[in-house]
Amino acid sequence: MANPTWHNIHPDFWLNGVQHTKESLFELGHALVKSEEPYKKPIGEFLRDWISQKPTVAVDTSGSTGNPKTIVLKKEHMMNSALATGAYFQLGANQNALLCLPCTGIAGKMMLVRAMVLGLHLDYVEPSSNPLSGNTKTYDFVAMVPLQVQNSLDQMDRVKQLIIGGAPVDLFLRSKLHSLSVQAFETYGMTETITHIAVKRINDESTDYFETLPNVSIAVDDRGCLIIDAPQISDEKIITNDLVELIGKHQFEWLGRYDSIINSGGIKLVPEKIEEKFSSLIQSRFFVAGLPDEALGQKLVLVVEGGMLDQHELIQNIKGLKEVSKYEVPKAVYFVKAFEETSTKKVDRKKTLQQIS
Numbered sequence: 001m002a003n004p005t006w007h008n009i010h011p012d013f014w015l016n017g018v019q020h021t022k023e024s025l026f027e028l029g030h031a032l033v034k035s036e037e038p039y040k041k042p043i044g045e046f047l048r049d050w051i052s053q054k055p056t057v058a059v060d061t062s063g064s065t066g067n068p069k070t071i072v073l074k075k076e077h078m079m080n081s082a083l084a085t086g087a088y089f090q091l092g093a094n095q096n097a098l099l100c101l102p103c104t105g106i107a108g109k110m111m112l113v114r115a116m117v118l119g120l121h122l123d124y125v126e127p128s129s130n131p132l133s134g135n136t137k138t139y140d141f142v143a144m145v146p147l148q149v150q151n152s153l154d155q156m157d158r159v160k161q162l163i164i165g166g167a168p169v170d171l172f173l174r175s176k177l178h179s180l181s182v183q184a185f186e187t188y189g190m191t192e193t194i195t196h197i198a199v200k201r202i203n204d205e206s207t208d209y210f211e212t213l214p215n216v217s218i219a220v221d222d223r224g225c226l227i228i229d230a231p232q233i234s235d236e237k238i239i240t241n242d243l244v245e246l247i248g249k250h251q252f253e254w255l256g257r258y259d260s261i262i263n264s265g266g267i268k269l270v271p272e273k274i275e276e277k278f279s280s281l282i283q284s285r286f287f288v289a290g291l292p293d294e295a296l297g298q299k300l301v302l303v304v305e306g307g308m309l310d311q312h313e314l315i316q317n318i319k320g321l322k323e324v325s326k327y328e329v330p331k332a333v334y335f336v337k338a339f340e341e342t343s344t345k346k347v348d349r350k351k352t353l354q355q356i357s
Contacts, residue, residue, distance in 0.1 A: 005079070009051070012093040012119030022051050025116075039126045042103040046112060050075070059106050060343075061191045068342075071191050073106075080232040081110065081194040082117040084213045088199070089161055093119030095140040100124075100131030100148065105344035106191045107165060111143055127345060132158060145345055146173055147285065149184075156182045163187050165195070166346045168254075168272060169202060170279030177202050186210075188254060190240070194233050198252070212250045220246060225258050243270065262290035264298050267327045274328050278302070281317050285339055288330065289353055302330035303352060305339045 009022050020028065025047050032044025049057055056072050085091065097120045101108040108127075115122035120141070125134050131148055132155040142159050144152070145166035153176055156162070165187040169177075177184045184203055187196035188210045198210035212218060217229040221239060228238040243255040256272035263269075271288045278286065285305040290298035302314075311333045319329055340351035 005076075009116050010093065010119035012121075013116050014121040015115070016123055025051055037126065039102065042108075043099075043112070043124060046103055046109050050113070050116070057109070059109065059191055060104065061106075073191075073194060074235075077233040078110065078113050078194050079117055082114040084215070084232070085110075085114055085196070086118045088213050089141060089163075091118055091120065091141055095120055096137065097122045097141040098125070098131065098139045099143075100127055101143060101145070102127045102344050106195055107143060107344065110195045114141075146170070147345070149173060149177070153177075153180070156180045161185070163196065163199065164202075165189065166344065168276070171276060172279050172283060174202055188242075192234065192238050193228060193230065197228060197230055197233070209247045209251045209253045216250070218244075218246065218250070218252060220244060223258055224255075226252065262288075262298050262300055264290065264293075264300055264327065265296040269300060269328060274300075274324075277321060277323050277328070278318060281314070281321070285347065287347065287349055287352075289349060291332075291353070293331075299331040300328070302333045303356065304333065304335050306335070306337070308335050309333075 009020065009025065013020055015028070029044040029047035029051075032040040032047070035041060035044070046057075055076070056074055057078065058070050058072050060070050061068055091097075091114070097111065097115060099108060099111040099122055101111065103109055103112070111122065114120060123135070123137070125131055129147055130151045131144065132152045136158070138158045138160070140160045141163075142161070143163045143165065146164055146169055149162070149164055150173055156177075157180070159182045162182050162184045164184065169186045186200040186202055188198040188200070189196035196213070197216045198212045200210045201207050215230065215232050219227045219229070221227055224243050226240045226242045226244045228234070228240065230238070241258040243258050244252040245255060246252050254272075256270035260271050261268050262271060269290075274288050275286070278288070282304060286303060288300055288302050291301050293299035314333060315329065318324055334356045336352060336355055340348040340355070342348050
């Protein structure tokens with residue numbers, strides 16, 4: 001489709017088995033807003049918002065790494081992001097895609113935008129921990145969070161290309177995906193970058209870095225945090241709080257969040273790198289954090305979701321990992337029945353920690 005704009009819905013766009021035009025989408029959006037099923041309301045609201053005359057869309061951030069806020073994005077930039085994803089993953093008209101993420105956040109909204117811009121046949125389902133269980137269709141393109149992937153491994157033969165966002169993909173899940181036929185990619189992005197601006201190939205064991213999409217330039221500031229220059233999706237450079245190591249002009253290794261560093265007795269610990277080391281031992285969801293400590297300032301603790309494990313045995317197994325230093329061994333282990341989550345199904349670490357404080 002030449003020179004697409006948000007006013008022109010791709011003629012091959014289908015949603016839940018029905019072909020749609022701009023006019024029918026407005027009617028559908030109105031119906032979904034009135035639906036008694038809560039997950040459909042934000043889908044309807046976004047469809048109506050997208051086909052309106054307004055050149056911008058207001059999107060709420062998840063709040064998983066900071067205070068939630070509302071960001072105004074240009075529809076032109078969102079369309080450019082969809083086209084870049086289509087080019088990178090070779091997505092085109094009449095291919096099947098699945099929306100199984102909440103449409104309250106940017107990830108869910110962008111699945112709709114990609115479908116409307118590229119002409120995908122998109123199915124939407126209620127967000128759940130096992131989104132492929134509702135049908136037996138095969139999909140060319142699906143976006144999930146790690147928990148959904150973990151619970152869908154036995155059905156991944158029905159997915160050709162999978163992008164995973166919302167949280168890092170740990171070693172355990174990565175090893176499971178290596179043996180499957182699905183082409184899986186970990187993504188790097190945020191609301192400000194209109195989802196991903198870089199991807200990491202999970203099936204390629206030789207690659208442990210993110211590669212930027214076309215028309216994205218990267219640098220680091222004096223903290224070692226990533227700076228993103230992507231004029232097609234943002235009018236200004238985006239300065240992040242993500243610690244990275246630049247591998248090349250378009251590649252970087254993600255190290256962790258600058259604002260999540262734990263200072264324990266003068267030793268700076270990066271939670272995300274420690275969690276990667278622990279992931280071979282713990283199969284349920286977990287994270288490490290720093291809690292106030294009179295002697296150390298902050299003490300490193302491990303928080304595990306679900307059933308109780310043998311705390312002493314777990315600590316001993318952690319000490320047995322060659323790559324774990326003595327400073328990275330948790331001072332305490334806490335077990336939480338269920339982690340608190342944001343509206344977009346990301347683990348809310350701050351609220352979860354309040355359960356144990």
